[in-house]
Amino acid sequence: MSVPAMTKKIIFINPPYERIAPGYDFIRHITNRSPSLGLLHLAAMVRMHGYEPSVIESDVFGLSVDDVAARVIEQRPAYVGITLFTVGVWGAAGIARKIKRALPATVVIVGGPHMSSMGPETVQRFPEFDIAVDREGERALVELLACLDCGGDLAKVRGILYRDGEQIRQTPSMPIEKVLDDLPMPAWDLLPDFPRAYRPAIYDFPRGPVATIAASRGCPFHCKFCDTSTFGEKVRAYTPQAVFNMMRHLQDTYGVRHIMFVDDLFLASRIRVTELCNRILDNRLKMTWTCAARVDTVKPDLLRLMKHAGCWEISFGLETGSDELLQKMDKAARVESSTKAVTWTADAGIRTKGLFMLGYPGENQETIRLTKEFIRRIPMHIMNLTKFTPYPGSPIYRDLYGTNIRDDHWAKMNGMNFVWAPEGMSIEELDRQYQEVLTAFYRRPQVFWYYLRMTIRYPTHLLRLLRCGLGFLNAKLKSYLSGRKGILVKPGERDLNALSMAEKIGGPH
Ligand code: B12
Ligand code: SF4
Secondary structure, eight states: OOOOTTOOEEEEEEOOOOSSSTTOGGGGGTSOBOOOHHHHHHHHHHHHTTOEEEEEEHHHHTOOHHHHHHHHHHHOOSEEEEEOOGGGHHHHHHHHHHHHHHOTTSEEEEESHHHHHHHHHHHHHOTTOOEEEOSSOHHHHHHHHHHHHTTOOGGGSTTEEEEETTEEEEOOOOOOOSOGGGSOOOOGGGSTTTTTTOBOSTTSOSSSOEEEEOOEEOOSOOOTTOOOTTTOSOOEEOOHHHHHHHHHHHHHHHOOOEEEEOOTTTTSOHHHHHHHHHHHHHTTOOOEEEEEEOGGGOOHHHHHHHHHTTEEEEEEEEEOSOHHHHHHTTOSOOHHHHHHHHHHHHHTTOEEEEEEEEOOTTOOHHHHHHHHHHHHHSOOSEEEEEEOOOOTTSHHHHHHHTTOOOGGGGGGOSSSSOOSOOTTOOHHHHHHHHHHHHHHHHTSHHHHHHHHHHHHHOHHHHHHHHHHHHHHHHHHHHHHHTTSTTOOSOTTSOOGGGSOHHHHHHSOO
C-alpha cells in the first residue's frame, strides 16, 4: 500500500461517542471534556518527523460522523489516524467508511485502548480500517508512515496489524518507550480553541484553564475490571524536571492554572512525587493539580507536602463498601484502608473524590447496603458512580465472555449503561439502585452546603450548571412540542444495540 508523496498531511480524530444516551447531549456542559492526550503525543512525534498533523475533537465540539468525514474529505490528507476507545468503534467505522469512499488513497490508521485489547478481531470486522497500531503508538506510527511513504514492506514495521489479502497479519511488538523524557511535548498548539474549550467535569477543579498531563505510563496491578493493555505493567515515568517543565510551559504559553494528572498510578514512586512537589515549591509555581491514587500509596506526611505543592483533589478507586467484592475485584485495598486514606487526605486539606462502581459480579442487596453505609460515613467530597462495564482488555471480560466477542455492546460501553447484570439482579433493579446510591451521598446536608459554597465561590461552575439546565429544559420542551410527552430520546434514535452491524456503520448517516 503506497501513498502519493505530494502530501504529508495527517489528520488525527477522536470520533464521536454516546455520553449517556441519545437525547442527553446537554450533559456535555458539566461532564469531562478533556483533550485526547494520546493524539497530541502522536501529533507531536510525527511533526518532528516532517509530517503536517491536525486534530479533530468530535466530542468536545459536538461533531457528528458526517461533520468529521466532511472536514477530512475537504482537506484530502494522505493519512487519517483515529483513536479507538471501545465506545467509539462504531462511530470511527462510520467516519472511515465515508473517507474511504471519497478518498480511496487515504490510508486510515487506527490505534488506542480498544485496539490494544481487541486488535485482530476489530481489523477483521472493519475493512474500513486499513492498518492498526498496537499499544503505545509514537514510534510504531513513525515507522509505519515512513514505510507507507516509500511503498515499503509492512511486514517490517513493528507493532502493527494489517491486511494481506484475506489474512490479518500482526508484526512483532514495538519495544515500549523506556525514557519518556525523549518524547516531544504533546502538541497542545494543534488543539482547536485550547485551553478554553477543554474542561474537566464540573466541581473537579477550582479555576481554569485546565490541561492534562500523563506523567507516567503503566500499572503493575491487575484489578479485574481495568483495561491496562495499552501501557502494560511496567511503570515508566517522566523525570520530575520534565513534568515541571510541562507544567510551566502550559502556564506560560496558555495561561493554564490547573493540571489534571491522568496517570494510572501517579503515586507509583514516592520519591518521584516528593521531588516534583519540592520543585514546584522551590520555583514557586502557582498552580493547582489533581491526580488519582491507590489508597495504599498515600501517607499523611506525603499528603501534607502534596497539599503545599498545590494538590487540590485526589481520586481514589474505592469501588464498593464490601470487602468481599473488593476481593473479587483483586483489589489489594479493603474498606478499612480506604477509610484511612480518605480521612488522611481530608485531614491534609485535599479534597477526595471516590470512584465507585455498581453491578460488579457478586453485587447483591447486601453489598449495595454496605456501599450506601460506607459513602455516608467517609469524609468524601465528590462521588463518581459508574455502571460496571466489562471492557475488552480487562481480566473480567475474559471471565464473563471467554473468547467470545460481544461487539453488540460496544456502543454502550461508556460506563453509563448496564450491559451485564450479576446473578439475581435485573438491569432495572440495578438502575434503581444506581439512583439510590447516588442519592445516599448527594442528599447529605453537608454535601449540599459544600456544593453551594463551591458554586458561589467559583461562578464558572454556576454558568455550566445553568447551561446544562437550559439544555435540559430545551430538550424537554422540544419533546413535548413534538408529542413525545417529555421523553428525550427521539423514535429515530434507536438503541444502537438493536441495529444490525451494516446499519450501524453504513445506515442512515
Ligand atoms: C484521561 C482519560 C479519559 C479522559 C480523556 C479521554 C481521551 N479522549 O483521551 C476522559 C475523561 C474524557 C475519558 C473518557 C472516557 N474514558 Co477514559 N481514560 C483516560 C485515562 C485515565 C488516560 C488517557 C490518556 O490520556 N492516556 C495517555 C495517552 C498518552 O495514552 P493513549 O490515549 O492511550 O494513547 C496512546 C496509545 O493508546 C496509542 N494511540 C491512541 N490513539 C491512537 C491512534 C492512532 C492512529 C495510533 C497509531 C495510536 C494511538 O498511542 C498513544 C501514545 O502512545 C485512561 C487510562 C490510561 N491509562 O490510558 C482511561 C481509559 C482510556 N478510558 C477508558 C474509558 C472506558 C473511557 C470512557 C468510555 C468512559 C469513562 N470511563 O469515562 C470515556 C470515553 C472517552 C472517549 N471516547 O473519548 C478506558 C478505555 C477502555 C476501552 N477499552 O475502551 C481506559 C483505558 C481506562 C481503563 N483502564 O479502563 N477518559
Ligand atoms: S484500577 Fe488502577 S491500580 Fe487497578 S489495574 Fe487499573 S490502573 Fe492499576
